[in-house]
Amino acid sequence: MKNRTLILSALLAGAFATAHAGEDLSGKVSKLVADSFKPGEGQDMSRLAQDDTQKTCSKTRNNPSAKEADAINARERGNIKYPDGNHLMGDWKNGEKLVKGGFGMRIGSIEPDPAAKQKGGNGGNCYACHALDPKEVAAGNIGPSLTGYGTLRGASDDIVKYTYEKLYNAQATVACSSMPRMGHNGILTPAQVADITAYLVSPESPLNKK
Amino acid sequence: MKRNLTVTGMAAVVLSLAAPLAMGEVSVEEYRAMLADKDANPGFLVIDQGEVLFKTKRGPKNATLEKCDFGLGAGKLKGAYAQMPRYFKDTKRVQDLESRLLTCMTTLQGFDASEIKKKTFADQRYNETNTDIEMLAAYVAYQSNGMKINPPLKHPAEKEALKVGEAYFWNRQGPMDFSCATCHAEDGKRVRLQSLVNVYNKNDVQATMTTWPTYRVSHGVARNMQHRMWDCHWQMRTPDIEFGSPATTALISFLTHQAKGGTYDLPGMKR
Secondary structure (H helix, E strand, O other), X not given: OHHHHHHHHHHHHHHHHHHHHOOOOHXXXXXXXXXXXXXXXXXXXXXXXXXXXXXXXXXXXXXXXXXXXXXXXXXXXXXXXXXXXXXXXXXXXXXXXXXHOOOOOOOOOOOOOOHHHHOOOOOOOHHHOOXXXXXXXXXXXXXXXXXXXXXHHOOOHHHHHHXXXXXXXXXXXXXXXXXXXXXXXXXXXXXXXXXXXXXXXXXXXXXXXX | OHHHHHHHHHHHHHHHHHHXXXXXXXXXXXXXXXXXXXXXXXXXXXXXXXHHHHOOOEOOOOEOOOOOEOOOOEOOOOOXXXXXXXXXXXXXXXXXXXXXXXXHHHHOOOOOHHHHHOOOOOOHHHOOOOOHHHHHHHXXXXXXXXXXXXXXXXXXXXXXXXXXXXXXXXXXXXXOOEOHHHHHOOOOOEEOOEEOOOOOOHHHHHHHHOOOOEEEOOOOEEEOHHHHHHHHHHHOOOOOEOOOOHHHHHHHHHHHHHOOOOEOOOOEEEO
């Protein structure tokens, strides 16, 4: 009897929790977005259209089920593009410039970036979220510290490939990661992702110097 | 006495020597302490300008805003901001302070809302002074200084705004894949050296919400929550989110309810 009650209350609790957390508000949120942004000069409404990955991560509040996470990983892995000649180790010196740069891509009619800067390819703005070169103190902490990245991991082909793919599309390995899909979303080109890969992995990189 | 002076002098020398060695956090703390100095807050000038504007006959109808109803009755300003956002029967929607000001400027003074919306924020790049609606928001909000945040949650539309506002907080969009939650759902996070509020931490979110509208030193003007919502979206690389839109109002409803019970300390002053 006691067991049965326990099972029943566990079932009820489970059902209640599911009903509460699972209330799908995505339709209402879509309407909210449609009612709150207006097309016009300087606006790019296509930026508000969510792809399936953004939809799943929004609906589950970055907590996808194992099945949903597998679907995201598989889809995003398929989205990865590689640079010409498949050279995943680029020029670390250019990578250093790219991790520092990154302003751009802001649009609208109030304070848009200059037209040339509105497209991607300006840099990764990596210090916003990550520590990299130990000499740079103004580093954010939304993502993990990457100081000494190559010293810790070495520069094997596997590490280089893993790093390139992580930078190009973080959700290929971690579904609903906070990190923008830098390559997939066009913030960085494949060649630029290779340059930043070299900056992270290369033993000559200041990021790997004590 | 002379000895005391010497000791003080020595302490000052020690401190001044220590200062250059102190890293980031200490100087940031000092900067914040300076920002908290109410006697040095230029936001008070904006509040005074807002009061004059509020009581001046303006617009096609040549009327003041003194009969504006912010939820407690026409012309009742004291404590009104502390109980917003709220549902308004006349507009049949939930409104925050700024969207309500837009309503009153339209209905009482005869201004065209779409004209006002074309220029809601002063442009700090050109050293512009505050827009009318920025001054008015600073003034009306200040009439709730020292009061507790206590927005109503009775009308179904108020409950809906809170619920959908929270869902929108987690909505990931744009080329950065960001939602508000990317930066504002964990303790101790920073973009570069800028600390980020965790809206699920009561102390954190109260400290933020009780100090808006705020004088922003880097902009040289007083800003309101509608500007903060636009600014975050702009940084997230979305199109401009509309002033007083359903999404900004729902987000502000969610944030305000998270901060319920906090005491308004206005005007704020921030970086």
